[in-house]
Amino acid sequence: MKGGSLILNKRAEYEDDLKQSGLKNTKSRKAIIDILIQSDQPITAEQIYLKLKESKTEINLSTVYRTLETLDNKGLVTKLSIMDDDRMFFEYNKMGHRHYLVCINCKKIVTIHGCPLTSYEEELEKETDFHIVGHKLYLYGYCSDCKKK
Secondary structure, eight states, X not given: OHHHHHHHHHHHHHHHHHHHTTOOOOHHHHHHHHXXXXXXXXXXXXXXHHHHHHTTOOOOHHHXXXXXXXXXXXXXXXXXXXXXXXXXXXXETTSOOOEEXXXXXXXXXXXXXXXXXXXXXXXXXXXXXXXXXXOOOXXXXXXXXXXXX
């Protein structure tokens, strides 16, 4: 039940976020954000669409794309573009920032737990008098399965 309570807490939070962004809490937005919250890594619009279909949610793929674009424009989701891949990956922006290892060969995405840049950010702010408000980190390479091949 721990995952269920996380979703309920996050749902109340994103309902506030939608309202503050001037967006209505529509059925499709709610369903898409719920899937993003449940995912432990960024996922594509197609993956979201398939999960919605599995749960018998009536929605078009074009609606998923339009909804993600709207949520991205309002800062509620973030996009991840993987090197040499035309697909965009999405994640809910209010889950706390995360960093990823991305396999160049199979496109597997692995979450890096913890932030290795916190102290470096503080150092840079002092050095440059630049107020840093965020960052993204994607490290590219080969996963253990692809390395063996």
